[in-house]
Amino acid sequence: MGVKKYPAIEGSILEGLSRILGHTDYGLTGSEIGKFLPEVGISDIDSTNTKWKRLYNAFVTHQNQNKVSNNILKFIIKAISPARYVGRNELFEHIRTELNKRLSFIGLEYKANGKFTSATRTNTISEAEQKANRLKSKLESRNAHSEIFKYCKAELLVENYFHTVFEAVKSVADKIRQKSGLTGDGSELVDKAFSIKNPLIRINDLSTETKESEHKGFANLIKGVFGMFRNTTAHAPKITWEINEQDALDILSTISLIHRKLE
Template sequence: MFIGVEITDEGRFRLVDKATTISEAEGRANRLKQKLENRNTHLKIYEYCSAELLVENYFHSVFESTKSIADRIRDVTGLHSDGNALADAAFSTTNPLIKINDFITPTDRSEHIGLSNLIKGVFGLIRNSTAHEPKIRFEISEEEALDILTTISYIHKKLDKIV
């Protein structure tokens, strides 16, 4: 930061404005983390990808945080499956292992099914894609990382409501 060069996610150097103070350099290094804190991001995000956030590694921050969802569901339910099978078993509509509400009204059921679908969507769209594609072919911008991490944070906040 003090010499005006940074390394891109592709491993290339690029010129940037020089930092003139230590606090300015720290601020740049912690920019993504600060933006997440401003969004009141769930603590599980930091638990699973704090090292990646510190170096603003968007790809691995997103990848590691998606794993936190499955890990948390397994911890709560005792299930050993993964992906859609895990979400389907945990959020079954006939014998749910996870309930985030009373599961009585049509609204309760819709919310329950919607959270399951959101989780499966994150697995398919984000986790599976980042697991199977090299980082250089699956670019994630800071804005996309913030959106994805916020979505995962929202899922964790819903899981905090397990009844």
């Protein structure tokens, strides 16, 4: 069986890929470009140019001669190999995300395992942004609980940190109501559900003081999340309660832990 031939990549997409790979702040170094181009059979025809233009000119010339993009994709696999980014996962995910925004226009996705896979072709910028959403990708890399995605799917796709946190925290109250049969909310709901004398939900058998302390601590953690995040987001305008990406990741990771304990 012959090697699959990938069609030539449109010039504007090729330029976008080159700009990411040769980005001044986080892209490949000049020496790395000089090393990987010949290793995948692409001539380094413009080695004195800026990094992204050097890559673009090499890619375009090779593609014009061969009419396929196979070697360009090989370059990405070799240059952005997961093994090269051990200890630099944030950087790897950022580059992969930016590449996938461009690759989505040709129906390809570069996976975290360093391989390409077919993907639904996108036709608009907003579709590409949603498809390669940074926040969702980072939550997946943290193995966040499925409930986070169930309640926040729409918000995650548009990277709305404010409403992502709001909806995710609400999911904890929903889960407690489902498991306890209660209909309350907030601290009152938590106190009734996790009562030591008559617990409707327990995270251990409460047979020792240590286990009782763990149970109480978990209940207090939930009440703290409600008080700090849900109540704040419910009453504060978005413009006055800003959540950046790192804050959102940390909050959502805490909520993920709560969901795992509730199970």
